[in-house]
Amino acid sequence: MINDERIRSSITKITSQVFVIWYVLLLASLLYRQFYLGQPLRQYWDIVVIFCIGTSYGTISMFARGAVYKNRITKCAKWSVPTLLVTNVAVAYFRGHIETIGDLIASIIGGAIGIALLGILLFFLYRRWERKIDVSE
Amino acid sequence: MKNKVSKVKLARVESDLTQAQLAEKAGVTRQTIGLIEAGKFNPSLRLCLAIAKALDKTLDDLFWIEEEENDQ
Numbered sequence: 047m048i049n050d051e052r053i054r055s056s057i058t059k060i061t062s063q064v065f066v067i068w069y070v071l072l073l074a075s076l077l078y079r080q081f082y083l084g085q086p087l088r089q090y091w092d093i094v095v096i097f098c099i100g101t102s103y104g105t106i107s108m109f110a111r112g113a114v115y116k117n118r119i120t121k122c123a124k125w126s127v128p129t130l131l132v133t134n135v136a137v138a139y140f141r142g143h144i145e146t147i148g149d150l151i152a153s154i155i156g157g158a159i160g161i162a163l164l165g166i167l168l169f170f171l172y173r174r175w176e177r178k179i180d181v182s183e
Numbered sequence: 184m185k186n187k188v189s190k191v192k193l194a195r196v197e198s199d200l201t202q203a204q205l206a207e208k209a210g211v212t213r214q215t216i217g218l219i220e221a222g223k224f225n226p227s228l229r230l231c232l233a234i235a236k237a238l239d240k241t242l243d244d245l246f247w248i249e250e251e252e253n254d255q
Contacts, residue, residue: 052215052224 072097109171112179116172123165131157190245192220194238208237 076093079085087094108114134157138144144153195205195216202220206213210233218224219234226234235242 048210048212050211050215051227051230052218053212 069100072100105168106171109168110175112172112175114172127161130161134160189220191216191234191238194240194245195220198238200238205234205237209233 072093076090076097079090079093080087131154135144135150135153138149138153144150195202198205200208202216203213206216209216209230211230215224215226216234219226231242231246235245238245
């Protein structure tokens, strides 16, 4: 049976493009519902869950299979971590969850802990992949 | 790139094989062989080896890029 690598490669490219289209549209749909329609989360939690599952699977898989540029990730973290923290606080503020200084500090600490846990998980997955293929320095 | 493709085509013609026959030996479709010969598809090392074996040539004979070609 013919197993043509060109066809396999084309299918992979097309499916990844389809994934990107769906992913962007899903994100646009979430933003539209959240910020334009002002719907509460309980009205579209199913889309959020699907989006989170897809994002988590993609991110975890990339780190677990070493499909990341280590140097770029380090550089990227320098601006993405503060951006995530600020975004987290801004979203909490606009949703009316921040009324006191204590709420603000809790939001920052909560965001920082979340990002740190995510970073540790991704670092652990990447190190595990390095040890598996034995290319660690 | 074009020269590399020509080498595959030349070797195939020398071996008196059609694209379809070479494709069958290498385990791919005829279109893929056509694209490799036209320089529009970069085959994997596994496929390069299969093609070289089918044409009874070495990888150097079929896919080595000369200095002058590289500069162009």
